[in-house]
Amino acid sequence: MNNYxxxxxxxxxxxxxxxxxxxxxxxxxxxxxxxYDYAPAGFADAMDxxxxxxxxxxxxxxxxxxxxxxxxxxxxxxCSGGRVQYSAGTARNLKVMHQAGMSGFGxxxxxxxxxxxxxxxxxxxxxxxxxDASFQNVWGLQSCADTINEFGSPEQREKYLRMASEGATxxxxxxxxxxxxxxxxxxxxxxxxxxxxxxRLNGVKRFITNGDSDIHLVxxxxxxGTSDGRGLSLFIYDKRDGGVNVRRIEDTMGIHGSPTCxxxxxxxxxxxxxxxxxxxxxxxxxxxxxxxxxxATQSVGIQDAAWREAVEYAAERRQFGRPIDTFPAVYQMxxxxxxxxxxxxxxxxxxxxxxxxxxxxxxxxxxxxxxAEERQESRRYSRLADALTxxxxxxxxxxxNQNTYDSIQIHGGSGFMRDYACERLYRDARITSIYxxxxxxxxxxxxxxxxxxxxxxxxxxxxxxxxxSAARQAISDxxxxxxxxxxxxxxxxxTEVNDFCGRRLMESAxxxxxxxxxxxxxxxxxxxxxxxxxxxxxxxRSQVDGHYxxxxxxxxxxxxxxxxxLPYSRV
Amino acid sequence: xxxxxxxxxxKQVPDTRQVGKDAMxxxxxxxxxxxxxxxxxxxxxxxxxxLAIKDRFPGSTVTMLTxxxxxxxxxxxxxxxxxxxxxxxxxxxxxxxxxTLATSYALSTAIRKTGKxxxxxxxxxxxxxDTAQVGPQVAEKLGLNQITYIxxxxxxxxxxxxVKRVITGGVETVxxxxxxxxxxxxxxxPCRPRNAKLLMGRKNYEVPAWTVADVNADPVKxxxxxxxxxxKKIENIVFQAKESKRYGAGDADIAALIEELAVNHIIG
Numbered sequence: 029m030n031n032y033x034x035x036x037x038x039x040x041x042x043x044x045x046x047x048x049x050x051x052x053x054x055x056x057x058x059x060x061x062x063x064y065d066y067a068p069a070g071f072a073d074a075m076d077x078x079x080x081x082x083x084x085x086x087x088x089x090x091x092x093x094x095x096x097x098x099x100x101x102x103x104x105x106x107c108s109g110g111r112v113q114y115s116a117g118t119a120r121n122l123k124v125m126h127q128a129g130m131s132g133f134g135x136x137x138x139x140x141x142x143x144x145x146x147x148x149x150x151x152x153x154x155x156x157x158x159x160d161a162s163f164q165n166v167w168g169l170q171s172c173a174d175t176i177n178e179f180g181s182p183e184q185r186e187k188y189l190r191m192a193s194e195g196a197t198x199x200x201x202x203x204x205x206x207x208x209x210x211x212x213x214x215x216x217x218x219x220x221x222x223x224x225x226x227x228r229l230n231g232v233k234r235f236i237t238n239g240d241s242d243i244h245l246v247x248x249x250x251x252x253g254t255s256d257g258r259g260l261s262l263f264i265y266d267k268r269d270g271g272v273n274v275r276r277i278e279d280t281m282g283i284h285g286s287p288t289c290x291x292x293x294x295x296x297x298x299x300x301x302x303x304x305x306x307x308x309x310x311x312x313x314x315x316x317x318x319x320x321x322x323x324a325t326q327s328v329g330i331q332d333a334a335w336r337e338a339v340e341y342a343a344e345r346r347q348f349g350r351p352i353d354t355f356p357a358v359y360q361m362x363x364x365x366x367x368x369x370x371x372x373x374x375x376x377x378x379x380x381x382x383x384x385x386x387x388x389x390x391x392x393x394x395x396x397x398x399x400a401e402e403r404q405e406s407r408r409y410s411r412l413a414d415a416l417t418x419x420x421x422x423x424x425x426x427x428x429n430q431n432t433y434d435s436i437q438i439h440g441g442s443g444f445m446r447d448y449a450c451e452r453l454y455r456d457a458r459i460t461s462i463y464x465x466x467x468x469x470x471x472x473x474x475x476x477x478x479x480x481x482x483x484x485x486x487x488x489x490x491x492x493x494x495x496x497s498a499a500r501q502a503i504s505d506x507x508x509x510x511x512x513x514x515x516x517x518x519x520x521x522x523t524e525v526n527d528f529c530g531r532r533l534m535e536s537a538x539x540x541x542x543x544x545x546x547x548x549x550x551x552x553x554x555x556x557x558x559x560x561x562x563x564x565x566x567x568x569r570s571q572v573d574g575h576y577x578x579x580x581x582x583x584x585x586x587x588x589x590x591x592x593x594l595p596y597s598r599v
Numbered sequence: 600x601x602x603x604x605x606x607x608x609x610k611q612v613p614d615t616r617q618v619g620k621d622a623m624x625x626x627x628x629x630x631x632x633x634x635x636x637x638x639x640x641x642x643x644x645x646x647x648x649x650l651a652i653k654d655r656f657p658g659s660t661v662t663m664l665t666x667x668x669x670x671x672x673x674x675x676x677x678x679x680x681x682x683x684x685x686x687x688x689x690x691x692x693x694x695x696x697x698x699t700l701a702t703s704y705a706l707s708t709a710i711r712k713t714g715k716x717x718x719x720x721x722x723x724x725x726x727x728x729d730t731a732q733v734g735p736q737v738a739e740k741l742g743l744n745q746i747t748y749i750x751x752x753x754x755x756x757x758x759x760x761x762v763k764r765v766i767t768g769g770v771e772t773v774x775x776x777x778x779x780x781x782x783x784x785x786x787x788x789p790c791r792p793r794n795a796k797l798l799m800g801r802k803n804y805e806v807p808a809w810t811v812a813d814v815n816a817d818p819v820k821x822x823x824x825x826x827x828x829x830x831k832k833i834e835n836i837v838f839q840a841k842e843s844k845r846y847g848a849g850d851a852d853i854a855a856l857i858e859e860l861a862v863n864h865i866i867g
Contacts, residue, residue: 066800077799084793092792129795142795 031094031155032086035332037370038151040553041377042078047147050381051075053388054145056395064137078148084128085152089159092124097160097285101452105287110273112240114166118285121163122197132193135173139185140193146387147380150325154376157329161456162285164326165237171322172198172245175315176264178390179302188243188264196242200315201233201265201291208235209469211247211308212257216293218248227263227300229271229293237463239289240274242267245315246298247307262307263298271296282455317414319464320421321379327421327428327460328372330453334428334435335365337450341439358438365431367564370557372424374545375538379420382413412486415477419538422470425460432457467531474534475526479518483537484511487544499547502565506572507540513579522584529582532575539568601757602658603777605649606710607678607686608721608734609642609663611671615726623833636670638677641722643790645783648752649720650682650791656755660684662713666694666705672806679801680793687713691810696823699728703736705821708814710741718760720781723748731782738780745780746773750787 032038051074052058060067068074096117103115114122125131134149135141149171157164173192176184192198207213216231229248233239244265251259265272271294278288302311339362342353352358389398389406398406432454436443443450461467477483487507491500513536517529543565550557591598613634615622621633646661653659663678663686665671675686689709697705710719719741724731731747738745746762750770754761761774765784811818819825844859846852860866 064800066796068799076802080798080802081795084795084798088792124792127791128793129797 029090030083030086031089031158032082032151034086035155037373037556038154039079039082040549040556041373042075042082042147042151044147044377044381044552046381046385047071047075050145050147050384050388053385053392054143056388056392060137060143067137067143078144081130081142081144081148082151082155085130085155088124088128088130089155093121093156093163094159096121097163098449098452100160100162100285102284104284105277107274107277107287107289110275112274112277112287112289114287115285117160118163118166121160122166122195125167126195130167131170131195132173132189134171135177135189135193139189141189145380145384146321147377147384150321150376150380153322153325154329154332154373157326158333159329160285161326161330161333161453162283164322164329165283165286166197168322168325169198169200169238169241170196171318172200172243172315174318175245175262175311176301178314179262179311180264184264184299184301188266191243197238198243198245199236199238199241200312200319201236201239201244201246202312203235204232205234209466211312212260213255214247214249214260214308216246216248218250218261218263218298221297224297227298229263229265229296229298231293232275233291233293235278235463236289236291237286239287239291240267244272245301246293247312248298250300250304250307257308258305260307260309260312261304262301262311264301265296265298269297280459282452282458316464317383317417320417320470321376321383323460323464324372324376324379324417324420324424327424327457328369328376330428330457330460331365331369331372331424331431334432334450334453334457335362335369337448337453338362338365338435338438341442341448341450345440352438361434361438363559363563364567365434367560367567368427368431370549370560371542371546371564372420372427374549374557375416375420375542376424378545379413379416382409382416386410386413411482415474415482415486416541418465418470418473419483419534419541421464422461422467422474422534423538423542425457426467428457428460471530471534472527474537475530478510478514478530478533478537479526481511481514483541484514487540490544490548494548494551497547499543499550499561499565502569503540503543503547506536506543506569509572509576510536510540513576516580517582520582520584524587525582525584528587528590529579532579536572536575539572543568600658601656601755602660603652603656603717603755604715605652605659605661605718605720606713606716607642607646607649607661607663607683608706608719608737609646609665609674609678610639610722610725610727611636611665611667611674612639612725612727613637623835636673638674639722639725639727641724641726641783641785642674643722644785644787645720645722645781646678646681646683647788647790648749648781648783649718651788652718652752652755653682662686664706664709664713665689666697666702666709669808672808675806676804677793679804680797681791682794682797685804686806688806688808689814690808691821693811693818693821696826697821698826698828699730699732699736700827701821701823701825703733703740704825705811705814705816706733706737707740708816709809710737712809712814717777718755718779718781719743720783723782723784734780734782741778741780743778743780744775745782746775747782748784749781750784752781 048071061069068077100115100117106113132141133144137143153168170192173189176188218227218229221228246263246265247260248263249259250261273292275290275292280288342358345352386406386409435450436454439450546561550561613631614637624630649661653661661683663675663683665674666689672688694705721734735745748765749762750765751763759774759776763770763772811821846856
């Protein structure tokens with residue numbers, strides 16, 4: 029078994045027609061082949077490289093990470109003397125992944141990186157998450173280095189990107205006790221230390237994933253007297269300088285291999301990354317988009333693992349004299365689980381591809397002026413990526429919760445016992461719809477694109493390029509309902525109605541987008557997604573119809589019942 | 600700083616861990632088509648020891664050497680993808696059908712041809728034959744010292760190597776002058792994985808193939824003609840519980856056990 033070779037659905041996503049453009053941009057038109065033996069000389073060479081690296085990842089997942097997962101979950105991380113010690117399995121996973129040359133995965137070759145596209149990184153993250161979702165946090169956070177690459181100084185790039193390529197771990201220190209979803213309230217204090225030519229950080233961060241990492245990106249208040257996001261800047265802290273201690277590791281419900289830390293900054297030396305005051309409004313927004321895509325990969329990996337556990341159990345378990353997978357109640361659940369995985373993948377990899385195109389163009393723009401067409405291309409894909417990211421994160425993480433729930437359900441009483449992996453997957457999945465922005469925040473981020481008609485146009489533009497079919501017609505009908513719902517809500521010109529119906533609108537838009545992408549994928553790779561497409565269409569229709577029936581009768585007064593359902597008055 | 604030339608002996612073997620009902624042919628030979636071909640597990644442990652020496656002494660070289668059909672060059676490539684500098688495939692119809700004597704002869708001629716070597720290292724034994732003879736025979740043919748069953752190379756300098764080796768009920772530390780042949784036990788550190796940069800950067804490496812003539816070997820000592828071992832029959836033995844005998848710990852029982860083993864020529 030190999031997480032890559034046993035998943036043709038993943039490989040098919042790597043072969044998108046858009047890859048040719050992605051790779052020539054990422055490779056800056058194949059200009060590095062002379063300088064580095066591992067740089068591709070052309071498109072076919074690059075695709076072969078991706079295939080090799082993904083197969084390598086698959087074998088590491090199969091031989092090392094997955095077999096360690098249960099012990100990692102049981103052991104968890106340890107904290108003593110202000111330092112974190114990973115569980116034995118996590119430490120071993122990290123060592124082997126570094127030996128496999130997987131550090132600095134997306135970073136430029138000049139810093140020792142592999143210069144891999146985001147699309148390939150997403151595939152690696154998905155596979156790792158399937159093997160052990162907690163390890164994906166520890167390993168995947170290396171992508172924080174992208175933020176230093178984009179916004180750091182040349183000296184910072186030289187120092188920190190090289191460290192990341194040599195296996196340094198990373199974390200992003202954003203959350204504080206009173207600043208969770210609302211990061212504008214961050215209070216950790218940054219003060220200039222002109223004598224030593226650095227900054228000093230003081231305060232507390234909470235819920236920091238992989239919080240004892242080698243390189244921290246820290247959001248801190250650099251502008252005294254401010255209280256909003258414009259007073260925040262981003263800093264880089266090098267653990268070797270000292271000054272940050274782990275007060276404790278949270279006793280979490282899941283992802284035990286990934287230490288969730290409370291950090292105390294005591295006059296810690298730090299460097300400013302980029303410009304002052306842009307910490308939250310520019311850099312963290314960029315960082316968060318990458319992190320949200322990362323959670324989408326984690327969610328897909330968990331969904332897939334949960335489905336495989338369920339399939340295996342349902343095929344073996346016999347009741348009433350036959351395998352339980354022959355009962356409609358069970359095979360229906362299994363089919364819906366699988367359909368959710370494929371719809372999630374279609375959305376995840378489409379988003380990844382868009383990110384690749386605009387980020388590669390951004391990188392090229394640092395070396396030469398882009399042409400007018402390239403600028404337009406960059407804008408187009410950047411906007412699409414921003415629109416697809418919140419629905420990718422929101423929907424895939426909700427599906428991860430649903431699939432792990434169903435996986436346990438299919439296991440029956442056995443699934444409630446800790447003997448089966450589905451129980452761990454269920455606990456690991458739960459955080460995906462919370463961290464890096466709750467589903468409710470993804471709805472907020474997506475809503476402006478819903479009301480602006482972005483998803484609707486996206487779907488219609490893609491549908492006209494696809495051959496006529498019953499599925500295409502069904503999606504057209506669905507998107508017509510989305511338009512009706514959107515118009516009904518926006519016509520009321522009430523922000524609270526907008527927000528109240530936000531989840532229903534966002535989900536309806538997401539189902540339209542996912543069905544369209546899955547249809548497109550089934551056209552591009554005949555035979556592989558037909559069944560999942562049909563099942564997902566059924567599922568989506570039932571969801572969108574449900575939302576439609578509620579939203580279309582919605583008025584500002586409808587919310588009263590909900591407000592009044594609180595056991596106290598909030599007027 | 601010292602640099603070492605290390606030759607890793609490795610074999611492509613049928614994966615006997617995957618034995619199914621069609622693993623054997625009717626004539627008692629192995630049905631190679633039914634089993635995936637893999638890197639002999641203990642040779643991977645040996646490769647790790649070689650690569651660890653190279654890590655410690657940059658500038659050292661690790662050279663893979665294997666014998667087999669064309670497809671066995673996968674073994675050399677596997678080594679290269681994990682960090683070896685290169686390697687050779689010994690392949691020739693005349694090498695076919697070799698037992699351990701003919702194999703060690705062929706390998707020793709190839710090792711001589713590679714020129715300078717400080718350490719020759721391989722797995723203790725291959726999972727398809729379980730003889731553990733090839734390493735020691737290579738040492739004999741090259742007139743070198745050998746240390747078998749090693750678990751870790753502890754220290755190495757320009758003149759000698761110190762290793763930890765497994766013995767019954769424990770380990771011992773042994774030192775030998777270079778050049779030296781080492782065979783590695785499966786309890787040694789597992790081999791590192793393939794490396795992404797090498798997988799991409801070295802995929803076009805052409806494995807040099809050497810014939811009997813290339814290594815100046817005597818054709819008569821190679822392959823089937825150089826192999827005194829003749830397999831008459833292979834039987835699948837399944838012990839039944841009723842065939843076993845129990846002996847206690849008393850002197851009389853132990854004497855009876857020794858006698859029985861001697862009568863069957865298992866000892867003595």
